Amino acid sequence: MSVKVYEGEDLDLLIEKAKKELGEIDILYYEVEKVPGIIPFLKKKKYRLFVTRKSESVESSQEVERLEEEIKELKNLLINIRESVSKIPSQPPVPAVPEHLKEKVVCSITQIEEFTGDAVELINLLIRKGVEPEVAVELVKVSCGLDIETEKLDLNTNTFREAIINACSEKLKFTGDFKVEGKKPRVIAFIGPTGVGKTTNLFKIASKFVIEQELKVGVISTDTFKVGGTQQARIYASILNVPFYVATDQKKLKEIVDNLSELDVILIDTVGRSHYDYFRLGEIKATLSGVESSLEYVLLISCNYNTREAMEVVNRYRSFFPVDYLLFTKVDESSQPGVIVNVGVKSELPLSYVSTGQRVPEDIKLLTPSVVSDLLLGE
Ligand SMILES: Nc1nc2c(ncn2[C@@H]2O[C@H](COP(=O)(O)OP(=O)(O)O)[C@@H](O)[C@H]2O)c(=O)[nH]1
Numbered sequence: 001m002s003v004k005v006y007e008g009e010d011l012d013l014l015i016e017k018a019k020k021e022l023g024e025i026d027i028l029y030y031e032v033e034k035v036p037g038i039i040p041f042l043k044k045k046k047y048r049l050f051v052t053r054k055s056e057s058v059e060s061s062q063e064v065e066r067l068e069e070e071i072k073e074l075k076n077l078l079i080n081i082r083e084s085v086s087k088i089p090s091q092p093p094v095p096a097v098p099e100h101l102k103e104k105v106v107c108s109i110t111q112i113e114e115f116t117g118d119a120v121e122l123i124n125l126l127i128r129k130g131v132e133p134e135v136a137v138e139l140v141k142v143s144c145g146l147d148i149e150t151e152k153l154d155l156n157t158n159t160f161r162e163a164i165i166n167a168c169s170e171k172l173k174f175t176g177d178f179k180v181e182g183k184k185p186r187v188i189a190f191i192g193p194t195g196v197g198k199t200t201n202l203f204k205i206a207s208k209f210v211i212e213q214e215l216k217v218g219v220i221s222t223d224t225f226k227v228g229g230t231q232q233a234r235i236y237a238s239i240l241n242v243p244f245y246v247a248t249d250q251k252k253l254k255e256i257v258d259n260l261s262e263l264d265v266i267l268i269d270t271v272g273r274s275h276y277d278y279f280r281l282g283e284i285k286a287t288l289s290g291v292e293s294s295l296e297y298v299l300l301i302s303c304n305y306n307t308r309e310a311m312e313v314v315n316r317y318r319s320f321f322p323v324d325y326l327l328f329t330k331v332d333e334s335s336q337p338g339v340i341v342n343v344g345v346k347s348e349l350p351l352s353y354v355s356t357g358q359r360v361p362e363d364i365k366l367l368t369p370s371v372v373s374d375l376l377l378g379e
């Protein structure tokens with residue numbers, strides 16, 4: 001609000017002048033002063049008029065009202081917060097963070113306080129890559145010894161890479177390269193949520209068997225649901241020159257598998273279903289049940305899932321299928337490859353391959369401790 005002052009000898013003239021200049025006005029105040037004129041006993045009056053524009057004063061009073069309203073709301077909010085806080089049971093005091101850890105601590109102090117030096121740094125690096133704090137602590141512990149000076153655990157390896165490799169070798173299981181040994185044919189079903197990469201990665205694995213191991217491979221698709229599902233698979237199969245079949249039910253699938261007993265490997269592509277859809281997962285289970293006895297199940301998990309989502313997928317699928325191992329996809333799209341380690345540790349399932357892109361067949365890597373270490377260190 002801006003106040004304007006007018007000075008003159010005639011109050012009415014001053015008001016008129018103010019109205020002319022400002023439009024509608026509010027008179028805030030005026031004062032009169034007697035000043036001596038030419039004739040000493042005839043003092044003149046001098047007026048000082050303080051006015052403001054009417055709209056401004058309205059605006060400002062509205063502003064005051066708005067502010068008062070806000071203050072009222074804030075007061076109520078404060079009362080509510082006080083009430084809720086008073087209902088929370090009192091917590092034990094949080095231990096103070098030691099000075100040397102203040103900058104680096106990203107996992108809870110109770111988990112990290114038994115470590116020092118490089119061990120702390122590695123724990124934090126793993127956490128930044130999506131490894132859960134408890135898992136990171138467990139992994140780093142594998143390569144730690146007691147630092148006599150600080151009486152805390154520190155890395156006893158020369159490099160982080162070495163420490164991660166040791167940890168993965170001890171805490172994770174790996175399938176190693178898929179080979180065909182013993183009973184033939186080896187029958188593997190690819191299961192997992194829609195779009196996770198079952199069809200593309202099935203053909204990457206198929207080409208490993210065909211090109212690298214010169215084995216006889218057949219592919220059966222049960223994915224008659226997804227639009228273009230079998231078409232995409234048919235094209236890959238023809239490029240790879242492997243026989244391709246479509247099975248729509250349990251009886252048909254069994255028939256086809258029985259007829260392919262001469263092959264070394266049979267790969268079964270399944271329809272993608274949401275893991276929330278119990279009924280659909282039941283349908284896949286029913287279709288596969290005809291060949292169940294000889295079947296291996298590889299569950300595909302996208303590295304785009306966070307650990308909670310990934311474990312939910314693992315648990316749902318495991319409640320339907322005896323999952324044998326995991327294959328991770330889309331690691332190229334994720335900045336948190338730690339999900340591989342978390343799920344490997346939590347599910348105790350062996351890790352097979354990791355898909356690193358969309359190209360078939362080259363974008364796939366066998367998971368080993370050293371590949372996991374490369375992924376975590378961003379190499
Ligand atoms: N970026 C990336 N894309 C992938 C990867 N694996 C599969 N895809 C893509 O994910 C999409 C779905 O794959 P698809 O095999 O059809 O999934 P399905 O529904 O599980 O059979 C396709 O566009 C694939 O090219 C991967 O590792 N990285």
Ligand SMILES: [Mg+2]
Binds near residue numbers: 200270272
């Ligand atoms: Mg598919």
